[in-house]
């Protein structure tokens with residue numbers, strides 16, 4: 063099959079899913095298919111459900127309108143308030159590593175634009191997400207509502223202590239870097255659960271770590287890759 067045919071198939075796969083509610087047949091579908099092919103699959107992300115999610119979520123609606131044309135580029139972008147939407151590959155990698163299953167309940171710390179939450183929302187049963195910058199929490203709530211995503215709950219506040227009322231979680235995704243893994247997040251992870259988190263100081267390279275809790279509650283940490291995230295702020 064030629065490259066053209068391959069891209070066509072992928073773009074159409076995205077269209078049929080989008081008619082289910084996100085952004086029917088938008089003009090960026092082909093760019094999204096290319097993003098998945100050349101930035102994400104090419105770097106080794108294989109899970110077909112994750113690739114489909116990245117092909118479906120309209121990333122251009124999660125960046126400031128002036129940057130919509132850059133939304134499918136191979137990097138992070140500013141979303142205001144000194145914050146960023148992560149590089150598509152990093153979103154895909156983190157999503158694949160936590161092995162999302164349809165019945166999973168997920169906690170995300172650092173809603174930002176809501177893009178990572180939207181990617182997860184198509185793969186799990188519910189996403190609870192916390193954002194410390196209030197206007198970002200407000201905007202992402204509205205954006206996710208407009209996209210018809212009913213299984214995401216956004217809370218404005220400090221996510222350092224997790225969300226005890228909704229715990230435990232099968233998956234925890236942290237998209238801002240603390241110097242050390244917050245103990246509350248380890249406590250709120252179910253036995254058998256997966257936590258992905260960038261760990262390290264601001265202005266230095268951080269380590270993306272996958273922490274898995276066994277069925278008997280033991281933790282196993284795997285260093286995945288050097289990354290650079292905005293710092294996890296503390297409200298007190």
Ligand code: SAH
Pocket residue numbers: 145146147148171172173174175176177178179192193194195198219220221222237238292293294295296297
């Ligand atoms: N997941 C986001 C990327 C966000 S960047 C996306 O897909 O767009 C990290 C976000 O974490 C920023 O918006 C920042 O304001 C937020 N953040 C930083 N410290 C936080 C904290 N303690 N609790 C909740 N959110 C926090």
